[in-house]
Amino acid sequence: MxxxxxxxxxxxxxxxxxxxxxxxxxxxxxxxxxxxxxxxxxxxxxxxxxxxxxxxxxxxxxxxxxxxxxxxxxxxxxxxxxxxxxxxxxxxxxxxxxxxxxxxxxxxxxxxxxxxxxxxxxxxxxxxxxxxxxxxxxxxxxxxxxxxxxxxxxxxxxxxxxxxxxxxxxxxxxxxxxxxxxxxxxxxxxxxxxxxxxxxxxxxxxxxxxxxxxxxxxxxxxxxxxxxxxxxxxxxxxxxxxxxxxxxxxxxxxxxxxxxxxxxxxxxxxxxxxxxxxxxxxxxxxVMEWVSNRAYSFNSIVRALDNKRNKVEDNARYPQFQPVEADEVMVVGGGNSSIAHLEAIKEFILHHPLMPIIFVTARHVAHFKEIANLKYYCLVGNEAKRMMKNLKAEEYEGTCILPPYPRMMGTEVPIYAAGSTFELQEITFTDHYSDSCTTLALSMALGMKASNVYVVGYDGYKGEILSEKEMDLSNENRFLFETFQKEYGDKVNLVSLTPSLYKSLKVESIYQNL
CATH class of the missing domain: 3.20.20.70 (Aldolase class I)
Structure with a gap:
């Protein structure tokens, strides 16, 4: 020494x-x-x-x-x-x-x-x-x-x-x-x-x-x-x-x-x-940005790093999504209002049997497993694991959708959904938040040529003090809704049927539509 x-x-x-x-x-x-x-x-x-x-x-x-x-x-x-x-x-x-x-x-x-x-x-x-x-x-x-x-x-x-x-x-x-x-x-x-x-x-x-x-x-x-x-x-x-x-x-x-x-x-x-x-x-x-500043799971970060280690852009490719046309689409978020107004939401869906249902998160999917409408599940970040936790293989029916290739955090798909998973060709309405479930859902609605996009479960966050994760997600969704409205507000009726703090969302009561 x-x-x-x-x-x-x-x-x-x-x-x-x-x-x-x-x-x-x-x-x-x-x-x-x-x-x-x-x-x-x-x-x-x-x-x-x-x-x-x-x-x-x-x-x-x-x-x-x-x-x-x-x-x-x-x-x-x-x-x-x-x-x-x-x-x-x-x-x-x-x-x-x-x-x-x-x-x-x-x-x-x-x-x-x-x-x-x-x-x-x-x-x-x-x-x-x-x-x-x-x-x-x-x-x-x-x-x-x-x-x-x-x-x-x-x-x-x-x-x-x-x-x-x-x-x-x-x-x-x-x-x-x-x-x-x-x-x-x-x-x-x-x-x-x-x-x-x-x-x-x-x-x-x-x-x-x-x-x-x-x-x-x-x-x-x-x-x-x-x-x-x-x-x-x-x-x-x-x-x-x-x-x-x-x-x-x-x-x-x-x-x-x-x-x-x-x-x-x-x-x-x-x-x-x-x-x-x-x-x-x-x-x-x-890595520091992933770990510190975004709500990425360890699994998704490890997958992204494994792709870098193997010098590949992404660890999997899937066929491109070919959307069906639908005049109206429902987007189900993870907010508590999805459960608080669950019976009304189900009744609304029953009255709209041709309306595809897009789940931006698998948080509440178990409550909708009896619904007969076409179902789409957005797979970003840790959503594949959440889906496997909340939906058994025998309960699964529908289609899983991934962001365009290559995906920032790599690709994870439930084993039971591998044969019914597709990736979007492109995101058209924004250059930001390509790894966001909300981005994915709104892009799918545009691809389906929907005139009415009904949103439930996008509650927003109350209170003056938010966690960093809550603040990030709130800012992300606010930006995406504002961008969507600016680009397509004259063509697409984007409306929340449950209470929402997002000012760029027009809010109607789901009960007035029953």
Whole structure:
């Protein structure tokens, strides 16, 4: 182990992928106070970015005033990061000149394919007086970048740190030894390691890098970081304390307590989708969006990742749907009103025997199994499993419909419905939410040339406080109804026969139609 090992904490910078780089001031102050009293050498506090159209919080830009506050309270070296793909040498006057004396090191996030370009940027940063670190990503795929490793000798007069970044969280200790040996043979620059924890090997990989002689290692409080997260700083310090490093565990406990509510809220850490993506070097960005921001089931995420692993667009194809023509269609949603007004809905259907019934979800299908009308079941996400749970093989009759090929999350169909499943050729009324059951149902109604589309069970969500899942689904349905009305409102009568909070839906009482 290198006796001059430096420990870098990057909780605010890497953890910002969960909070959009917003952290409560009290949390930051508790963090700085703890770091001042722990054996940590560098704090990477955030990015310096050129203004963009997307929202980034405080530590996505790390303004001058923020760095001034940190500098006045922090006794450790302060690091900011530049993203090479978004930064030109001409941007440095704006990004770095104002923070001279406030930050000690500038680390540059680098795609190996852009190494030559990054070297130019790094030289410009170096001339400004900062320590310069190369955060070189995609470590598990470096062998695919021809000639990249042979250029590392160019770092010797420029970089103060070359950090090997296991972006996908998939390298092994043996990989560390082999790659470290190659890097060490190419450059005299100090070497660091930044591990992600997809396969729960953040600690062993970091310890292996240290045994190889690494000069720097990264970790974060509670492992907070993009995707599956990073090596837990508290775990690293506990291990190093066993090896003789002095650690104040009361202080360490205080900072863990400060970040625990964020862990409870965002629930970062490894799971099966992150494990699969790590083992197969699949980018974390998409996986993190699936796991964190959408109501996709683990099964659908795993299926999508399996398709990526096998380098296929989708795992199945089905014949194209040839819709029957129908003047009127009923779309059954998953809201409670479908059950509250079930007898009236059934009576309405009985009066309209030629009206196809489209189930956007299998949540309530068991209540309609005696209905004789044509039945269509939308299969998106986890609906196949829900359908198998709520409808036995002997109870199934009808047709299952899939979105157009290829499907974002791959394809899953109940075994008993494999012979009666079809996919739409295209979605015509919107370019958004192609994986939505509502999109599928409205597209089917258009394909059937329906003049009247009756909706039941689209209740909307009451209350001022909605879960993220409820908010996403509410916004999705609102957008789809508004888009449909704008495009086809003069041709198709879209009406809810049960109570609905969606303002773009005209509402009639189902009872007035009985």
């Amino acid at each position: 290198n006796s001059k090992l430096k420990i870098l904490d990057c909780t605010l910078r890497d953890g910002g992928y969960y909070t959009n780089w917003d952290f409560d001031t009290n949390v930051v102050d508790a963090y700085i106070q703890a770091m001042n009293n722990l054996p940590i050498d560098y704090l990477e506090v955030g990015y310096r970015n050129i203004p963009s159209k997307e929202y980034l919080g405080k530590f996505g830009y790390t303004p001058i005033s923020v760095l001034q506050h940190l500098r006045s309270t922090c006794s450790k070296k302060i690091v900011v990061m530049l993203d090479e793909k978004n930064t030109l040498p001409t941007d440095l006057d704006y990004l770095l000149c104002p923070i001279l004396g406030l930050a000690d090191m500038v680390r540059i996030a680098i795609d190996p394919k852009n190494f030559d370009r990054a070297l130019v940027l790094a030289k410009a940063v170096k001339t400004m007086g900062f320590e310069v670190g190369f955060n070189t990503m995609y470590m598990s795929k470096w062998h695919e970048y021809n000639g990249f490793l042979d250029k590392l000798n160019l770092l010797d007069s420029v970089a103060d740190l070359f950090c090997m970044v296991d972006s996908f969280g998939g390298v092994s200790p043996q990989d560390i030894k082999e790659i470290y040996g190659i890097v060490k043979s190419k450059t005299t620059c100090p070497i660091g390691f930044h591990g992600h924890n997809n396969l729960q090997m953040g600690l062993i990989n970091t310890l292996t890098a240290m045994e190889c002689g690494a000069d720097y290692v990264d970790a974060t409080i509670l492992g907070m970081g993009r995707g599956a997260g990073n090596l837990n700083m508290e775990l690293l310090l506990t291990y190093l304390n066993k090896e003789g490093l002095e650690v104040d565990f009361n202080v360490l406990g205080d900072v863990i307590t400060a970040f625990q509510p964020l862990l409870d809220q965002y629930k970062w850490g490894s799971n099966l989708p992150y494990m699969i993506s790590g083992a197969n070097s699949i980018p974390q960005k998409g």
